[in-house]
Amino acid sequence: MGMNGGRRFAAAVLGRFQHPAQVIAGSFGLVALVGTILLSLPVATASGRGTGPLDAMFTATSAVTVTGLAIVDTGTHWSVFGELVIIGLVQVGGLGIMTFATLFAVLVSGRLGLRASLLAQAETRSLSMIDVRTVVRKVVLFSLVSEAIIMLVLTGRFVIGYGEPIERAVYYGAFHSISAFNNAGFALWSDSLVRFASDPYISLPIALAVIVGSFGFPVWFELLRAWRHPSRWSILTRLTLGISVILLVLGTLAFMVTEWSNPKTLGPLSDPAKVLAAFFAGSMPRSGGFNSIDISQMYPSSWLVTDVLMFIGGGSAGTGGGIKVTTFGLLAFVLWAELRGENHVNIGNRRIPEAIQRQAMTIALLGVGLIAVSTYALLVLTPHTLDRVLFEAISAFGTTGLSTGISADLPPAGHILIVVLMFIGRVGPLTLGSALALRERTTRYELPEERPIVG
Amino acid sequence: MGMNGGRRFAAAVLGRFQHPAQVIAGSFGLVALVGTILLSLPVATASGRGTGPLDAMFTATSAVTVTGLAIVDTGTHWSVFGELVIIGLVQVGGLGIMTFATLFAVLVSGRLGLRASLLAQAETRSLSMIDVRTVVRKVVLFSLVSEAIIMLVLTGRFVIGYGEPIERAVYYGAFHSISAFNNAGFALWSDSLVRFASDPYISLPIALAVIVGSFGFPVWFELLRAWRHPSRWSILTRLTLGISVILLVLGTLAFMVTEWSNPKTLGPLSDPAKVLAAFFAGSMPRSGGFNSIDISQMYPSSWLVTDVLMFIGGGSAGTGGGIKVTTFGLLAFVLWAELRGENHVNIGNRRIPEAIQRQAMTIALLGVGLIAVSTYALLVLTPHTLDRVLFEAISAFGTTGLSTGISADLPPAGHILIVVLMFIGRVGPLTLGSALALRERTTRYELPEERPIVG
Ligand SMILES: [K+]
Ligand SMILES: [K+]
Numbered sequence: 054m055g056m057n058g059g060r061r062f063a064a065a066v067l068g069r070f071q072h073p074a075q076v077i078a079g080s081f082g083l084v085a086l087v088g089t090i091l092l093s094l095p096v097a098t099a100s101g102r103g104t105g106p107l108d109a110m111f112t113a114t115s116a117v118t119v120t121g122l123a124i125v126d127t128g129t130h131w132s133v134f135g136e137l138v139i140i141g142l143v144q145v146g147g148l149g150i151m152t153f154a155t156l157f158a159v160l161v162s163g164r165l166g167l168r169a170s171l172l173a174q175a176e177t178r179s180l181s182m183i184d185v186r187t188v189v190r191k192v193v194l195f196s197l198v199s200e201a202i203i204m205l206v207l208t209g210r211f212v213i214g215y216g217e218p219i220e221r222a223v224y225y226g227a228f229h230s231i232s233a234f235n236n237a238g239f240a241l242w243s244d245s246l247v248r249f250a251s252d253p254y255i256s257l258p259i260a261l262a263v264i265v266g267s268f269g270f271p272v273w274f275e276l277l278r279a280w281r282h283p284s285r286w287s288i289l290t291r292l293t294l295g296i297s298v299i300l301l302v303l304g305t306l307a308f309m310v311t312e313w314s315n316p317k318t319l320g321p322l323s324d325p326a327k328v329l330a331a332f333f334a335g336s337m338p339r340s341g342g343f344n345s346i347d348i349s350q351m352y353p354s355s356w357l358v359t360d361v362l363m364f365i366g367g368g369s370a371g372t373g374g375g376i377k378v379t380t381f382g383l384l385a386f387v388l389w390a391e392l393r394g395e396n397h398v399n400i401g402n403r404r405i406p407e408a409i410q411r412q413a414m415t416i417a418l419l420g421v422g423l424i425a426v427s428t429y430a431l432l433v434l435t436p437h438t439l440d441r442v443l444f445e446a447i448s449a450f451g452t453t454g455l456s457t458g459i460s461a462d463l464p465p466a467g468h469i470l471i472v473v474l475m476f477i478g479r480v481g482p483l484t485l486g487s488a489l490a491l492r493e494r495t496t497r498y499e500l501p502e503e504r505p506i507v508g
Numbered sequence: 509m510g511m512n513g514g515r516r517f518a519a520a521v522l523g524r525f526q527h528p529a530q531v532i533a534g535s536f537g538l539v540a541l542v543g544t545i546l547l548s549l550p551v552a553t554a555s556g557r558g559t560g561p562l563d564a565m566f567t568a569t570s571a572v573t574v575t576g577l578a579i580v581d582t583g584t585h586w587s588v589f590g591e592l593v594i595i596g597l598v599q600v601g602g603l604g605i606m607t608f609a610t611l612f613a614v615l616v617s618g619r620l621g622l623r624a625s626l627l628a629q630a631e632t633r634s635l636s637m638i639d640v641r642t643v644v645r646k647v648v649l650f651s652l653v654s655e656a657i658i659m660l661v662l663t664g665r666f667v668i669g670y671g672e673p674i675e676r677a678v679y680y681g682a683f684h685s686i687s688a689f690n691n692a693g694f695a696l697w698s699d700s701l702v703r704f705a706s707d708p709y710i711s712l713p714i715a716l717a718v719i720v721g722s723f724g725f726p727v728w729f730e731l732l733r734a735w736r737h738p739s740r741w742s743i744l745t746r747l748t749l750g751i752s753v754i755l756l757v758l759g760t761l762a763f764m765v766t767e768w769s770n771p772k773t774l775g776p777l778s779d780p781a782k783v784l785a786a787f788f789a790g791s792m793p794r795s796g797g798f799n800s801i802d803i804s805q806m807y808p809s810s811w812l813v814t815d816v817l818m819f820i821g822g823g824s825a826g827t828g829g830g831i832k833v834t835t836f837g838l839l840a841f842v843l844w845a846e847l848r849g850e851n852h853v854n855i856g857n858r859r860i861p862e863a864i865q866r867q868a869m870t871i872a873l874l875g876v877g878l879i880a881v882s883t884y885a886l887l888v889l890t891p892h893t894l895d896r897v898l899f900e901a902i903s904a905f906g907t908t909g910l911s912t913g914i915s916a917d918l919p920p921a922g923h924i925l926i927v928v929l930m931f932i933g934r935v936g937p938l939t940l941g942s943a944l945a946l947r948e949r950t951t952r953y954e955l956p957e958e959r960p961i962v963g
Contacts, residue, residue: 311888353894354887361880384873391870407862414869415846418839421876425816432809433766439808440894 074484077153081117081146081480088113088142097135104130107468114472116142118479119150119372121238121342121454122445122471124461128241139239140231146479147235147372151270152192154370154483156185158271158289192270196234203230203262210254233262236372238342238454246333250345251326256333263341264301268293269371288400292382293368297339300362300378304335307358317350338362340373342454349458353440356457360444363451364420374452374478376420383413416482424450427474434467435459449474529939532608536572536601536935543568543597552590559585562923569927571597573934574605574827576693576797576909577900577926579916583696594694595686599651601934602690602827606725607647609825609938611640613726613744647725651689658685658717665709688717691827693797693909701788705800706781711788718796719756723748724826743855747837748823752794755817755833759790762813772805793817795828797909804913808895811912815899818906819875829907829933831875838868871937879905882929889922890914904929 092109095101104112108125115122116139125131131139208226211217217225225241232239240246249255265273272290279285308331312319319327333345338359348359366375383398387410390398398405424446431442441457448455449471463471547564550556559567563580570577571594580586586594663681666672672680680696687694695701704710720728727745734740763786767774774782788800793814803814821830838853842865845853853860879901886897896912903910904926918926 352887354884357880357884357887357894384869387866388870388873391866410866411842411846414839415843418843425812429809429812432807432812438893438895439812439898443894 074480077149077484078480080149081476084142084145084149085110085114085117085476088117088138091138092131092135094134097132097138098130099132099135100130101132107465111468111472112139113142114475115454116140116237116239117146118374118452118475119143119146119235119237120374120449120452120475120479121232122449122456122460122475123239123454124463124468126243127239128243136228136241140228143235143237143239144231147231147237147266148193148196150479150483151196151370151372152189155188155192155270157483158269158370191274195270195273196266199262199265200227200230200234203234203258206258207255210252210258214252214254229259230262233259233341233343234266234372236263236266236341236367236374236452238337238340240343244347246343246345247347250330250333251322253329256329256345259343260333260336260341263339263343264297264336267339267341267367267371267373268297269368269373271370272368288403288405289369289379291401292379296365296378296382296385297368300339300365301332301335304338304358304362305332306335308334308355311352311355311358312346315350315352318346334359335362337455338451338453339365339367339378340375340451340453342448344455348455351457356440356444359455360447363447363453363455364424366451366453374450374482376416376482380413380416380482383410384417387413416485419485420450420482423474423477427470430470431463431467434464434470435462437462445471446474450478452478532604532939533935535604536931539597539600539604540565540569540572540931543572543593546593547586547590552587552593553585554587554590555585556587562920566923566927567594568597569930570909571595571692571694572601573829573907573930574598574601574690574692575829575904575907575930575934576687577904577911577915577930578694578909579918579923581698582694583698591683591696595683598690598692598694599686602686602692602721603648603651605934605938606651606825606827607644610643610647610725612938613724613825646729650725650728651721654717654720655682655685655689658689658713661713662710665707665713669707669709684714685717688714688796688798689721689827691718691721691796691822691829691907693792693795695798699802701798701800702802705785705788706777708784711784711800714798715788715791715796718794718798719752719791722794722796722822722826722828723752724823724828726825727823743858743860744824744834746856747834748826751820751833751837751840752823755794755820756787756790759793759813759817760787761790763789763810766807766810766813767801770805770807773801789814790817793906793908793910794820794822794833795830795906795908797903799910803910811895811899814910815902818902818908818910819879821906821908829905829937831871831937835868835871835937838865839872842868871940874940875905875937878929878932882925885925886918886922889919889925890917892917900926901929905933907933 089106089110091097092113093104093106095103097109098104104125111122111124114120127136127139204223204226206226207230208222211222211225212219215222228239228241231237238245242248246255246259271287272293275286275290283291305328308319309328312331312334313327314320319330322330330345333343334355337343339362348356351359364375365381366377367373369377369379383400383405386400386405387398398410424443427446427450428439428443431437431446432439435442437459441459444455444457445459445463447453452475460471544561544565546552547568548559548561550558552564553559559580566577566579569575582591582594659678659681661681662685663677666677666680667674670677683694683696686692693700697703701710701714726742727748730741730745738746760783763774764783767786767789768782769775774785777785785800788798789810792798794817803811806814819830820836821832822828824832824834838855838860841855841860842853853865879898882901882905883894883898886892886901887894890897892914896914899910899912900914900918902908907930915926
């Protein structure tokens with residue numbers, strides 16, 4: 054089987070979807086369009102006065118790309134219908150990205166645990182359709198079960214800890230569990246989750262949902278099947294777990310060190326609550342998008358830490374955004390191998406092909422270039438400082454949804470730019486990654502080599 | 509001959525310098541130390557009161573790394589002796605970097621025009637010493653002749669245009685031609701060259717000297733020998749020329765568009781002077797370091813453009829800093845090849861080996877990482893905003909020497925950080941590049957490959 058089976062399977066699916074990149078971008082665009090129309094309806098607003106097309110498009114794109122940036126207050130501007138449209142877009146967007154990414158992982162990966170079972174019947178002609186259905190079913194099941202568990206915990210806490218009536222508690226629980234698991238970051242309170250900064254029964258389930266969702270389905274599938282045998286884990290799983298844990302610890306420590314005595318953020322909290330809120334802040338840039346401390350009051354150094362974490366983002370087949378922890382981890386290993394003078398880049402007992410290294414570099418470089426150009430445009434378009442517009446651009450590209458508070462202030466051109474960034478940030482790395490990995494490479498005669506100096 | 513001759517030559521030189529990286533870092537460190545001692549002497553100051561050790565070290569490092577950042581006013585703080593020490597450090601530093609880099613280019617490059625003549629007597633045993641001497645002699649000759657020409661033009665202008673007495677005009681001409689050709693950016697006026705913003709007879713020779721110096725000796729050597737035959741040019745020469753011209757045009761246009769009506773920068777100038785000053789501003793980030801418009805009054809979007817240009821820097825074997833235009837150009841070609849789905853990265857009719865691609869990526873990634881960490885440290889250490897400290901960090905790493913005006917304001921820890929950045933920025937890319945390119949790679953058995961998904 055091995056690569057051969059993978060190729061055959063890829064060919065079968067590619068035969069169905071002529072251009073997977075177009076399918077992914079097209080479906081996200083279509084859902085965003087439908088969302089824009091629904092959110093433009095007067096019935097979608099609490100006031101019944103309707104929402105302008107740009108604001109509706111911004112919100113719909115933010116929802117379907119599971120970003121969470123908002124230019125109207127989610128909890129007060131929209132009616133229940135509007136909120137249901139938003140959370141529906143989040144659910145569709147999150148499921149879509151996880152399904153597409155999982156299919157892609159199945160196609161590309163050489164030893165993903167998932168593939169064995171999917172390819173067991175590799176000889177039958179109708180394989181591709183069956184397998185696509187299998188993947189969709191498993192992903193949906195995984196998402197709904199995870200969301201249900203988080204919802205139960207949150208609902209219980211809203212009833213017991215805050216005396217909310219049961220329907221309201223269920224509604225809050227469902228909305229925020231979907232928003233958290235899909236890394237969307239929409240909250241029904243104007244201050245996001247600042248009021249729950251000291252409450253571990255809200256903060257921890259939300260953070261957990263964000264982390265679980267950001268790892269992605271293939272990682273969980275493998276962990277659930279082979280948690281006793283780490284040596285059999287794929288590189289995808291190892292990189293996702295390893296880099297995520299490192300970034301989580303470093304992020305939490307950075308926020309603790311910098312913000313511990315900031316009177317506008319961690320300062321007023323008790324010591325355990327400070328640790329809790331720093332952990333929450335450390336887990337959200339990858340790329341949950343909730344905040345339990347006021348981001349606009351953080352020190353600029355904390356913004357920079359958040360920038361880096363948001364750019365890296367979540368797992369490759371999860372609901373998080375950014376260039377992905379896998380890409381970042383691969384580049385770190387490439388760097389390490391290069392500095393040690395090794396010809397090959399090995400992770401664990403596997404060698405990483407040069408084509409994959411170049412893909413990782415391509416995605417990172419394009420991300421940096423896109424952020425640089427957008428940040429420049431925002432600097433020209435707005436009176437805001439670099440730290441705030443850079444944060445906003447990375448948050449949109451990383452589909453993170455955190456903001457220093459300038460989202461609503463941007464001019465229309467700025468809002469359109471953020472919409473474009475969210476869209477590219479959501480479908481870009483995935484479609485680019487799949488396009489790079491799945492295509493046939495043109496084979497050309499080799500030219501004589503030349504070694505220019507660098508550095 | 510070909511690679512074989514190159515290898516033998518490399519082995520011969522490496523036999524002399526056991527660890528080239530240590531030799532380069534050590535000699536720069538030693539010269540900086542001597543410079544620090546000389547600049548600490550009371551006789552080095554105009555007031556005769558002496559200079560604190562940190563300020564002396566900062567200035568000496570800034571001079572020998574040809575950066576040009578200053579925390580005391582060069583024209584008023586130092587005596588003539590102090591100024592001579594500074595310009596001497598600049599000359600030694602500039603010659604050193606160009607010599608080391610040229611030797612490195614000779615060693616590594618497979619078809620650099622320079623090598624043919626150097627290796628003509630490749631059979632003699634005493635080759636290495638002769639060739640090192642040949643390179644040093646040619647580099648010194650090239651530098652001094654270039655500097656003399658620029659000096660004559662500047663001196664003439666100071667006499668004719670500004671009525672300076674002849675000795676003073678010669679002194680100014682010599683100081684600024686050395687400072688310009690070596691991309692050092694030290695000027696004897698507090699406002700750098702703002703007073704000459706409208707004077708093409710000062711601005712253009714200085715800009716030209718900076719550009720000539722930043723291309724580097726191997727490029728000029730090849731251009732002088734084969735200017736009629738561009739098809740024979742090496743990739744080093746093509747990339748250096750091509751990327752430099754593109755960045756120069758883009759930089760000039762960006763400054764024209766953004767600053768044209770800024771009353772604090774280009775605004776008050778006549779239209780031709782605006783174009784001249786924009787060209788000057790566009791040529792300086794790579795990495796001349798003079799300014800003819802007030803950088804602290806530029807719009808933040810212009811700072812961002814300057815950040816990008818300073819990070820990229822100058823030519824690989826020139827007096828400029830940064831990751832180098834060659835590194836940037838290579839990465840652009842790698843990206844382009846990857847997006848087009850080509851297996852090989854070809855420039856012109858030559859294939860770029862994968863090892864070189866990885867070196868370029870390594871240098872760029874380490875640069876980004878270093879800038880991120882230093883910027884974070886400066887944000888924590890100082891009350892300044894991100895745009896200013898990022899500018900300062902990139903200017904130090906890129907040995908550019910431009911500043912938004914915060915250099916003198918930094919606390920001692922900030923000054924030490926800038927010193928370290930200048931030093932790493934100067935010797936880092938070169939020694940890293942040579943270490944990566946010249947070492948023997950460990951050969952290991954190949955592990956089975958695995959293709960994790962990225963993006
Ligand atoms: K988000
Ligand atoms: K400089």
